[in-house]
Amino acid sequence: MNIHEFQAKELIRQYQVATPDGRVATDAEDARQITKAYGGQSVVKAQIHAGGRGKGGGVKFATDPDKAAELFKQLLGMNLVTKQTGPEGRRVFTVFISNPVDIERELYLALLVDRATSRITIMASTEGGVDIEEVAEKTPEKITRVAIDPAVGMTAFQAREVAFALGLEGDAFKKSVVFLQNLYRLFVEKDCSMVEVNPLVITKTGDVTALDAKMGFDDNALFRHPDILAFRDLNEEAPEEIEASKFNLNFIKLDGTIGCMVNGAGLAMGTMDIIKYHGGSPANFLDVGGSATEDAVKNAFRIILQDKAVKGVMVNIFGGIMRCDIVAGGIVKAAKEIGITVPVVVRLEGTNVEEGKRILAESGLNLIVADGINDAAEKIVAATK
Amino acid sequence: MAVLVGNHTKLIVQGITGREGLFHAKGCRDYGTKVVGGVTPGKGGTEIEGFPVFNTVKEAVAKTGANATMIFVPPGGAADAILEALDAGIALIVCITEGIPVLDMMKVKRVLPDYPGSRLIGPNCPGVITPGQAKIGIMPGRIHLAGNVGVVSRSGTLTYEAVGQLTALGIGQSTCIGIGGDPINGTSHIDALELFNSDPDTHAVIMIGEIGGSAEEEAAAWVKANMKKPVVAFIAGQTAPPGRRMGHAGAIISGGHGTAAEKMKALEAAGITVVQSPADMGSAMAKRLQAKA
Numbered sequence: 001m002n003i004h005e006f007q008a009k010e011l012i013r014q015y016q017v018a019t020p021d022g023r024v025a026t027d028a029e030d031a032r033q034i035t036k037a038y039g040g041q042s043v044v045k046a047q048i049h050a051g052g053r054g055k056g057g058g059v060k061f062a063t064d065p066d067k068a069a070e071l072f073k074q075l076l077g078m079n080l081v082t083k084q085t086g087p088e089g090r091r092v093f094t095v096f097i098s099n100p101v102d103i104e105r106e107l108y109l110a111l112l113v114d115r116a117t118s119r120i121t122i123m124a125s126t127e128g129g130v131d132i133e134e135v136a137e138k139t140p141e142k143i144t145r146v147a148i149d150p151a152v153g154m155t156a157f158q159a160r161e162v163a164f165a166l167g168l169e170g171d172a173f174k175k176s177v178v179f180l181q182n183l184y185r186l187f188v189e190k191d192c193s194m195v196e197v198n199p200l201v202i203t204k205t206g207d208v209t210a211l212d213a214k215m216g217f218d219d220n221a222l223f224r225h226p227d228i229l230a231f232r233d234l235n236e237e238a239p240e241e242i243e244a245s246k247f248n249l250n251f252i253k254l255d256g257t258i259g260c261m262v263n264g265a266g267l268a269m270g271t272m273d274i275i276k277y278h279g280g281s282p283a284n285f286l287d288v289g290g291s292a293t294e295d296a297v298k299n300a301f302r303i304i305l306q307d308k309a310v311k312g313v314m315v316n317i318f319g320g321i322m323r324c325d326i327v328a329g330g331i332v333k334a335a336k337e338i339g340i341t342v343p344v345v346v347r348l349e350g351t352n353v354e355e356g357k358r359i360l361a362e363s364g365l366n367l368i369v370a371d372g373i374n375d376a377a378e379k380i381v382a383a384t385k
Numbered sequence: 386m387a388v389l390v391g392n393h394t395k396l397i398v399q400g401i402t403g404r405e406g407l408f409h410a411k412g413c414r415d416y417g418t419k420v421v422g423g424v425t426p427g428k429g430g431t432e433i434e435g436f437p438v439f440n441t442v443k444e445a446v447a448k449t450g451a452n453a454t455m456i457f458v459p460p461g462g463a464a465d466a467i468l469e470a471l472d473a474g475i476a477l478i479v480c481i482t483e484g485i486p487v488l489d490m491m492k493v494k495r496v497l498p499d500y501p502g503s504r505l506i507g508p509n510c511p512g513v514i515t516p517g518q519a520k521i522g523i524m525p526g527r528i529h530l531a532g533n534v535g536v537v538s539r540s541g542t543l544t545y546e547a548v549g550q551l552t553a554l555g556i557g558q559s560t561c562i563g564i565g566g567d568p569i570n571g572t573s574h575i576d577a578l579e580l581f582n583s584d585p586d587t588h589a590v591i592m593i594g595e596i597g598g599s600a601e602e603e604a605a606a607w608v609k610a611n612m613k614k615p616v617v618a619f620i621a622g623q624t625a626p627p628g629r630r631m632g633h634a635g636a637i638i639s640g641g642h643g644t645a646a647e648k649m650k651a652l653e654a655a656g657i658t659v660v661q662s663p664a665d666m667g668s669a670m671a672k673r674l675q676a677k678a
Contacts, residue, residue, distance in 0.1 A: 113487055115568040115598050118494040150491045191488055220460060221486035254626065265566060266540020266595055269621035270663035273645075276624045277662045285625070290523075318545040320511060321405075321523050349549060350525050373546060374664035 001217045003231040004047040006096045008195075008213035015186040017179055019210040022098035031072035031097055035065040038099040044071040046080050047094040049236040051214065056082035058092065061100070068097065093235050101209060106199035107166050108132055108143075109180075111187050113194070113218075119147040120187060122154075122180070124162045128199035154184040171206040179208050190228055191221030244303050247296040248289055251303060256281025258380055259304035259313040259342075261297075263288050263322040271316045274373060280381035283310045290321035297330020302338050312343040312384035314376055317350070324348040324356030332363045343368060343383035347376035387515040387560040387587070388535070388580040389477055389504070390418075390453065394519045397451040397475075398423040399442065399458055399466045402433055406457035409481070409523050410436060413455070416526040418519040421449035442473040453477040455512065455521050463508060464489035471500045478571070479521045480508035490569040497571060505571025511541035511563035522563065524548075532557015533586060534670060537577035538593035539566045539600075543621060543663065547591050550667025556674070559587040566595065574604035582612055589615040589673055591666055592657070594648060596622030601648040609655035615673040616657045619666050620645045 003011075009019045021038065024047075025031035035042040046058035053059050058080045062068035072095050081089035106128035114121040125143045127135045135142055144165035148154050159180040163173050179200075187195055194216040201211045222229050234242055244251030250265065254272075258280045262268035265287045272282040284307070288300055304313055317327045327348065334340060347370040348356045360367055368383060370376035396413060400406040401423025411434060414420040422437040422445050429440030439445040442454065454475045458466040463482040470478045485508050497505060506513055512522015517531035528545060530552040538544040544563050551558060562577045564570055574592060581587040590612075594601035601620060608616055623645040649659045660669045 113491070113568070118491055118569045120488075120491070150488070150495050188488060191486055193487065218487050220484045221488065223461065224486075262542075264540060264542030266538070266544075266593070266621045267542035267546060267663075269595065269625055270540075270543050270546065270619070272625065273621060273623045274662050274664060282624060318542045318549065320525050320541060320545055350528065350545060372664065374662065377664070 001219055001222060001228070001232060002049045002236070003215050003217070003228070004049065004094065004233065005045065005213055006047055006094065007231045008215040009210070011190070011215070012183065012186060012210060012213055015182045017182045017186065017210060018175070018208060019213065020099045020101050022096055025072055025095050025097050028069040028072045031095065032065040032069040034097040035062055035068035040064055041100050042068050043098040043100055044068055044075060045096045045098060046075045046078070046092040047096050048080055048085070048090040048092060049233070050082050050084040050090060052082035052084050053080065056080050056085075058082070091235070101201060101211070102204040103201050104204045105202040107202065108135075108198050109200040110194070110196040110198070111183060111192070114147065117147050119150060120184070122146045122148065122158070122162055124166055126167055128201075132198060148184065153188070154181055156181075168202070172202050172208055175206075175208040190225055191218045192216065193218045240303050240306060244286070244300070247299045248292070249296060249300050249303070250285075250287040250289065252285040253307065254282050254284050255309070256283045257309055257311045258384055259283045259307070259310040260316070261286050261288060261300050261304060261313060262316045263290065263292075263318065267316065267318060271314065271373070271377070274377040275314065275381065278377045278381045280377070280384065283307055288322065288327075292322065292326065292330070294326055294329040294333055297327055298334040298337065301331070301334035301340065305338070305340070305342070310342060312345070312380050314380040315344065315346045316373060316376055317348050319348070319350030319352065322350075323352045324350060325352045325359060328356035328359035331367070332359060332365065335363070335365050343380070345370050345376050345380040345383065347371070347373060387518070388584050389506075389560060389562065390513050390515045390521050391518045394418060394453050394477070394521065395449065395451045396420045396453045396455060396521055397442070397445045397449065398436070399454055399456045399470065401425055401436055401438060401457075402428055403457055407433060409455070409457065410434070412523070412526070413520055416520045418521065421451050442469045442475065446473050446475065451475065453521060454479065456480040456482055456508075458482060460484040460486070464493050467493050467505060468496070471496070471503050474502065476502060477504055477506070477521070479506045479510070479512050480571070481510065481512060481523060483509040485509070485567070487567070487569055490567065494569050494571070506562065507565040507570060509567045510565030510570075511544060513560060513562050515560045516558050524561070524563070528552055529561070530555075530557040533559050533588040535559050535577075535581035535584070535587040535590040536561040536593070537574055537581070537590065538563055539595045540593060540621060543593050543619070546663055547593060547619075547666045550664070551591075551670060554667050554671050556667065556670060559584065568598065574600050575607045578604060578607060578612060578616075582614060587614065589617070589670060589677070591670055592616055592618045593666075594618065594620045596620065596625055596645050596648070597643045599643060602651045605651040605655040605657065608657060615677060617666060617669045617673055618652045618657045618659050619663050620648045620652070620659070621663070623661070
């Protein structure tokens with residue numbers, strides 16, 4: 001789960017990690033008042049879950065309080081398109097007003113879970129405020145990586161190693177060591193998956209401060225962090241994905257025409273692949289999981305069919321934990337309660353397959369039964385041509 | 386004699402009094418696995434469906450001589466359950482639990498080398514089966530056939546798909562290992578390939594990977610340098626859009642790295658037969674076996 005910049009900053013302040021003063025403005029007048037309180041100037045920042053906001057026109061400098069009010073009105077409700085949002089962009093629901101700082105240097109800092117080393121890794125670079133992926137590609141030597149031993153935690157020498165690599169000295173050096181250690185403590189205590197501070201700024205007065213902050217959290221650990229879960233912003237999630245999550249369905253909308261209902265993430269991806277292989281295009285990724293009920297299967301159908309682009313549905317179940325009779329029962333329920341008007345190809349295999357096939361055959365529904373994954377893909381592609 | 390599990394396996398189930406734990410403890414017993422008991426803290430001394438229940442893994446080992454464990458403990462306590470099994474000296478630890486926090490697994494991974502006598506499979510995996518002998522896990526036993534093809538996979542249901550195709554063609558399996566879809570796991574593709582490479586009963590291997598990470602690329606390099614047996618591979622997620630999480634925490638592609646295309650190229654360069662369609666895993670293996678014979 002990702003959170004907004006203003007939420008990330010609230011969190012890092014709790015861990016004594018320095019960041020400029022800032023507040024969410026409730027309206028244009030509030031933006032004006034906050035800017036006044038900051039001495040007449042401010043940075044007005046659109047809050048969406050995507051990077052590249054500056055270049056996309058979502059971050060503006062207000063030279064006076066009136067300008068801040070004007071910028072607030074301009075940003076609120078706008079559709080912000082950045083490199084990371086895709087062409088459809090994201091609507092701005094929240095605007096954050098930040099106290100400007102005098103920037104001496106802009107650096108890059110990130111902490112993330114590195115699956116290659118199975119450790120939390122610090123990535124730091126003197127090239128801050130720019131596209132770090134470009135730095136990684138063109139000048140990888142400018143990125144310092146330090147892997148943290150989970151049993152020991154971040155040691156002082158490792159924090160110093162990063163600070164030296166960033167070319168810091170004096171006060172800024174000392175402050176950055178504390179900054180890093182506090183940030184690491186936050187990372188571990190809150191089960192982060194990624195924290196990115198870009199840019200990390202050294203001010204003209206020698207302060208070390210997080211000008212921006214992006215944070216992602218491990219979904220699997222949210223059960224032990226109600227405070228983080230409270231930061232969830234449903235505006236940032238696709239409505240059909242929120243709907244699916246209510247039934248423990250893992251659903252991602254794609255732009256094709258063949259709806260997919262599959263058990264298991266790997267087989268779900270494999271089903272998308274084989275549809276494409278036969279010349280079709282998947283309308284979604286959907287993993288019903290191992291313990292779905294008839295009701296969940298019915299709702300899976302409902303969510304798939306909400307997409308008007310869907311011309312047919314391929315059901316591909318290889319039951320291990322998931323029982324075929326439950327899937328069959330769910331399909332019958334969906335047909336009766338919501339109606340199915342597009343061709344449906346069903347491939348069932350595995351646990352209780354005979355019972356599942358019997359339920360489908362006795363239902364009198366007009367389903368296309370397939371024998372194997374290839375047959376199913378061929379039939380659904382043919383039926384939707 | 387295949388690898389990891391077999392007639393020598395004496396299995397306990399951690400979390401045996403839970404719904405899933407008990408269901409699959411019975412499933413393993415029905416398949417022929419020697420299930421010697423289970424562990425649920427606080428329920429030691431009782432019995433459930435004929436399985437003796439113990440408070441700790443150590444006690445279960447002392448009383449039953451168990452050498453393997455299957456973990457169904459819920460995500461919040463699953464990493465601790467793995468640590469307990471390691472501490473008790475269990476040789477084969479299969480963790481089925483899905484949804485373990487990654488920082489918990491990071492700690493487990495950190496201490497694994499301190500227990501060279503133990504191997505962890507998973508988490509978030511279907512388990513391990515040696516057809517005709519024993520299974521530790523949640524896979525449907527009846528789709529399997531004893532034979533000489535090893536299967537290793539990050540995905541549960543895709544493993545069933547591969548096994549189903551092999552069995553339909555009359556090609557049996559030596560051992561099928563589900564290594565799990567999580568970003569941090571105990572046994573890698575390479576570990577499994579190493580086991581199969583030195584197992585006389587395994588003549589060829591099907592490897593099933595997914596987008597994300599670099600495990601398949603590393604496995605390709607290992608195969609090129611070491612593997613003496615034919616390998617057929619499929620990578621799921623060729624059509625997945627970048628940057629999206631496809632169910633398994635592992636299945637994320639970012640910034641063009643870990644894409645299916647990259648992985649398939651690396652595998653082909655290592656002499657592995659890479660199939661584009663998941664429906665062709667079995668037939669591609671049949672061809673490789675014919676060419677060998």
